[in-house]
Amino acid sequence: MTLKEAGEFHSHSGFVAHANIVGSQEGVVLYSTKGSAYSALRPTLEDFVIEMPRGAQVIYPKDLAPICMIADIAPGVKVFESGVGSGALSMTMLRYGAEIVGYELREDFANRAQTNVRSFLGEEALSRYSVQLRDCYEGIDETGFDRMVLDLPEPWRVVPFAEKALRRGALFVAYTPSITQAVQVRQAFGGQWLEARTLEVLHRTWHIEGQSVRPDHRMVAHTGFLTVARFVGTEITDQG
Numbered sequence: 001m002t003l004k005e006a007g008e009f010h011s012h013s014g015f016v017a018h019a020n021i022v023g024s025q026e027g028v029v030l031y032s033t034k035g036s037a038y039s040a041l042r043p044t045l046e047d048f049v050i051e052m053p054r055g056a057q058v059i060y061p062k063d064l065a066p067i068c069m070i071a072d073i074a075p076g077v078k079v080f081e082s083g084v085g086s087g088a089l090s091m092t093m094l095r096y097g098a099e100i101v102g103y104e105l106r107e108d109f110a111n112r113a114q115t116n117v118r119s120f121l122g123e124e125a126l127s128r129y130s131v132q133l134r135d136c137y138e139g140i141d142e143t144g145f146d147r148m149v150l151d152l153p154e155p156w157r158v159v160p161f162a163e164k165a166l167r168r169g170a171l172f173v174a175y176t177p178s179i180t181q182a183v184q185v186r187q188a189f190g191g192q193w194l195e196a197r198t199l200e201v202l203h204r205t206w207h208i209e210g211q212s213v214r215p216d217h218r219m220v221a222h223t224g225f226l227t228v229a230r231f232v233g234t235e236i237t238d239q240g
Contacts, residue, residue, distance in 0.1 A: 002119070006018070013034050016038060045091070045095060048091075052087075053116065054085075054116075058089075059175060063223055064089060066199075070173060070228045071093075078144065079093055080102075080147070081151075082151075085151065086109065090102060090129060091117045094128060095121065100130070101132070102132065103131075106133075143164065145166050145167065152174070156187070166231045174228075189229050193231055198225055200226065202219065202222075
């Protein structure tokens with residue numbers, strides 16, 4: 001929740017006035033009007049992504065962190081992103097310090113993404129976040145990108161444009177729900193691409209209670225496939 005002057009948090013256990021939270025240290029214990037105890041904590045990025053307002057389906061935390069690792073997202077890295085959606089991936093890369101140019105087809109999604117970024121990261125993050133109402137299947141105007149990260153139905157259609165927009169040595173990452181999409185991405189890479197690989201991340205928690213230790217009965221298995229490759233800009237052939 002966002003704290004507001006004269007705001008109140010209500011539940012079946014009574015309510016807590018926002019004024020009692022403002023100015024307190026994180027972790028403070030507060031008591032509702034019915035005497036129930038609450039600990040006040042700032043949300044993590046994981047918390048925010050799960051609960052934030054959304055228009056499009058978001059990429060979940062189990063994939064967000066691996067994407068930032070395999071895409072080597074770091075402060076000052078110039079990223080092209082398309083399929084901005086509700087902004088979960090955008091805010092994660094911005095949190096890592098990236099500078100993002102995003103193409104999004106739907107104005108409501110673009111506005112939602114920018115609102116979510118502002119809500120969690122603050123106004124400063126928007127200075128590194130430019131979202132345009134554009135279709136990357138029709139081309140990419142900007143050049144010199146260090147990374148390209150796509151959450152699109154047909155990312156293989158962007159590969160020819162990526163070869164003009166990316167600098168040599170840049171990384172390309174595509175998030176796709178189905179393996180057939182991942183295969184088509186891999187087939188689109190020609191001789192200018194190296195180190196192509198496809199992976200998925202499985203997330204399983206464990207039940208630990210006294211001597212009872214076992215995997216939980218449920219796990220977050222498949223959500224999407226991550227395909228990554230490095231652009232080198234020249235055809236590499238063996239000398240005969």
